[in-house]
Amino acid sequence: MNLMDALKGRRSVRRYKDEPVSRDYIRALLEAAETAPSAGNLRSREYIVVTRPHLMAMLAAAAYGQSQLASAPVLIVVCADPIRSGRRYGDRGQLFSIQDAAAATTTLLLAAHDMGLGACWNGAFDDDMVREILDLPDRLVPTAIVSAGWPDENPAVPSKRDLTEVVRWETD
Template structure:
């Protein structure tokens, strides 16, 4: 699959079929994660592959918006080590995107479940809740979980509506990039 076609067609999937994902596909997705770049190649991440139905159900209650985990046959929790890098969160975000992109060509769907800086249904810290469910040491962080499965919903590919050329400037903020036509002043956001 051509890279730009992948970017256009990959969409966040929140409902999944009740179908187990073969181990060789899970390992292929993890290999994509291992290829992710990181600052100074410090690789400040760990991965928890979750396919236990009871744990997935518990994780689906970690916070509002985690409900896709209730139908997902698989999830990968990204665990970061802040002691390995001052940009551990950025590195973990990049590796999560690699996981997202790796799911689509093998016929799977995925959705990012934000955990860090969120509250659980009972008002507790969502990250602490997930840390308890997955037995993650306190010195490590759990910024997000990726829910993965065979899609039980279809979404149209992205079209021109995602092209926000008005947000692209040329040489300085406020000067439109122009895209081949004459540059013109763009409205600056207030603030």
């Protein structure tokens, strides 16, 4: 797939067919995510892959009842590791680890689209509940729960702010 076509064609997909996503596909998504840039190449991010239905139901509850978390064949919880990044970068490391995780999440979403999968970045959830459900170590901050599966909807292109609203040119 041409990269610009992929960028423009990717949508947040929240409805999935009732078909599993094989481990090979999941592994390919994770390998793609790990191609993303990373501050100092510290790769201060980790992933938890969840397909156990009872955990997915609990994560959906932690995400304020968002049903795509319970109905997706797979969830990938992307976590930042600010301690790892902070060891080299101090306070700035907090931000870097979140950016590392965000870069990986975006890359994972694009890879899913390229592979014909549908996926959605879910960021609205109760951190403490997610930590408890997944028994996360204290050093990890969950930043996104990506729901993914074979798409069962074709969402419309959402509205975007015009470039003139979001860009200032300081050029001659």
